[in-house]
Amino acid sequence: MTTTHRATEHNLARLAELHLERVGDTPTLLFEGTWHSTTELADRASRVAHGLADQGVRPGDRVAVVMTNTVEVGISYHAIWRAGAVVTPVLFLITPDELHRILEDSGAVAVVVTSELVPLVQAAVAGLPVNIFVVGELPADAGERVQSFDVLERSEPGSVVGRGGSDLAALLYTGGTTGRSKGVMLTHEGLWVTGRGLQENSSAMSSARALMPLPLSHAYGLIVTIAGMHAPEPRVAVLQRWFDAAGWVSLVEEHRLESSSVVPSMLQMLLAQPLEEHDLSSMRFFGSGGAPLPAALREEVERRFENVEIFEGYGCTESSAVISASRPGASRPGSVGLPLPHVEVQILDERGGALPAGQDGEICVSGNGVMQGYWNDPEATAGTVVDGWLHTGDIGHQDDDGFLYVVDRKKDLIIRGGFNVFPRDVEDALLEHPEITGAAVVGRPDERVGEEVVAVVALAPGSTLSE
Numbered sequence: 001m002t003t004t005h006r007a008t009e010h011n012l013a014r015l016a017e018l019h020l021e022r023v024g025d026t027p028t029l030l031f032e033g034t035w036h037s038t039t040e041l042a043d044r045a046s047r048v049a050h051g052l053a054d055q056g057v058r059p060g061d062r063v064a065v066v067m068t069n070t071v072e073v074g075i076s077y078h079a080i081w082r083a084g085a086v087v088t089p090v091l092f093l094i095t096p097d098e099l100h101r102i103l104e105d106s107g108a109v110a111v112v113v114t115s116e117l118v119p120l121v122q123a124a125v126a127g128l129p130v131n132i133f134v135v136g137e138l139p140a141d142a143g144e145r146v147q148s149f150d151v152l153e154r155s156e157p158g159s160v161v162g163r164g165g166s167d168l169a170a171l172l173y174t175g176g177t178t179g180r181s182k183g184v185m186l187t188h189e190g191l192w193v194t195g196r197g198l199q200e201n202s203s204a205m206s207s208a209r210a211l212m213p214l215p216l217s218h219a220y221g222l223i224v225t226i227a228g229m230h231a232p233e234p235r236v237a238v239l240q241r242w243f244d245a246a247g248w249v250s251l252v253e254e255h256r257l258e259s260s261s262v263v264p265s266m267l268q269m270l271l272a273q274p275l276e277e278h279d280l281s282s283m284r285f286f287g288s289g290g291a292p293l294p295a296a297l298r299e300e301v302e303r304r305f306e307n308v309e310i311f312e313g314y315g316c317t318e319s320s321a322v323i324s325a326s327r328p329g330a331s332r333p334g335s336v337g338l339p340l341p342h343v344e345v346q347i348l349d350e351r352g353g354a355l356p357a358g359q360d361g362e363i364c365v366s367g368n369g370v371m372q373g374y375w376n377d378p379e380a381t382a383g384t385v386v387d388g389w390l391h392t393g394d395i396g397h398q399d400d401d402g403f404l405y406v407v408d409r410k411k412d413l414i415i416r417g418g419f420n421v422f423p424r425d426v427e428d429a430l431l432e433h434p435e436i437t438g439a440a441v442v443g444r445p446d447e448r449v450g451e452e453v454v455a456v457v458a459l460a461p462g463s464t465l466s467e
Contacts, residue, residue, distance in 0.1 A: 263418025
């Protein structure tokens with residue numbers, strides 16, 4: 001692989017190398033009974049990076065990652081960055097049509113996918129010049145452009161392709177303010193600085209033995225991964241393929257795990273477990289984000305888990321996932337913490353004027369973590385980032401000490417279990433039924449998943465559809 005001679009400051013691939021130099025060779029990740037070391041993961045990422053280049057991936061190309069949680073997610077991220085390409089994570093809870101639209105819009109040249117998701121990806125790439133690399137067993141009917149991930153790993157290790165801090169590192173698709181998903185352009189510097197701020201903000205939690213149940217193909221999971229690369233000491237983490245409450249309890253008990261980053265719906269599911277029948281005394285920290293944490297839920301978690309601190313955070317994809325977070329000794333119930341060091345927050349009224357402490361208005365932020373813009377959508381970008389300030393579409397206030405409180409959302413977006421649900425996507429799916437003539441989708445508060453999707457539909461005359 002050819003190494004270009006651009007500045008590598010804030011390059012995420014270089015950050016991973018510096019982390020390895022700092023912590024050395026150590027067991028770092030346990031997945032489904034097997035430990036993986038820092039040097040093993042780094043060597044595999046280097047080989048895959050060179051393999052991607054051999055397969056035609058060039059600096060700046062977008063490579064989609066559509067995977068359940070597995071060791072190869074992190075390897076793929078680091079390899080894509082080493083190759084100078086752009087990580088495009090896509091949550092696997094998606095329809096083939098929407099995945100097709102994302103791949104087409106992003107111009108992705110390749111997709112890395114776990115074997116159980118191959119049918120989804122094959123349906124989505126129809127008519128697109130996209131190579132597919134499969135982690136796990138290849139399907140019997142694999143097409144011409146479908147290859148094993150092992151093909152990439154057979155390459156020799158390669159050096160890091162130089163990319164500057166302002167270069168694109170990730171393209172994440174989100175609802176933005178309303179409607180269909182938009183590609184959010186995040187830079188190496190923005191993700192680097194946000195990850196460092198999150199790590200420094202919660203250093204006690206980041207040094208603990210961690211259980212990782214969040215989808216890594218999500219903005220929150222991605223930034224937690226980058227924060228770990230800033231850790232000054234070796235980290236030990238256990239990865240779940242996907243969240244399972246009973247499995248989570250068993251892993252904490254067996255491996256004496258101390259921290260876990262979750263969304264509120266996960267906490268609700270954990271409370272349904274017979275927690276008192278297990279020794280969970282090692283658990284010290286929860287990081288909660290992705291959706292508002294109801295006060296009653298927080299109180300019940302603190303009651304059922306002894307000696308646990310809950311650190312709430314807030315952010316959006318357009319802010320590199322994190323704007324503010326609680327920290328040890330500075331956590332206030334109902335607040336989502338203080339802005340990270342690289343973030344400036346203003347609360348603005350409807351005319352764009354700054355509001356004093358205690359008054360509710362739109363939460364607006366500036367700083368290195370703010371997106372470059374929406375991919376191929378300058379009009380939406382201009383309406384969301386104004387004079388360098390990201391208008392989040394969320395309503396809240398700061399108190400006299402700067403703690404941020406989120407009280408409402410202006411967005412039409414529904415957040416179910418920490419995941420974005422776009423009303424129009426659900427409406428379009430309903431309208432495909434021949435007996436449905438109209439559909440409107442809204443969110444309804446739900447104790448278990450935060451918000452539940454509710455549809456109001458109009459039926460054709462004489463329809464026999466039941467609820």
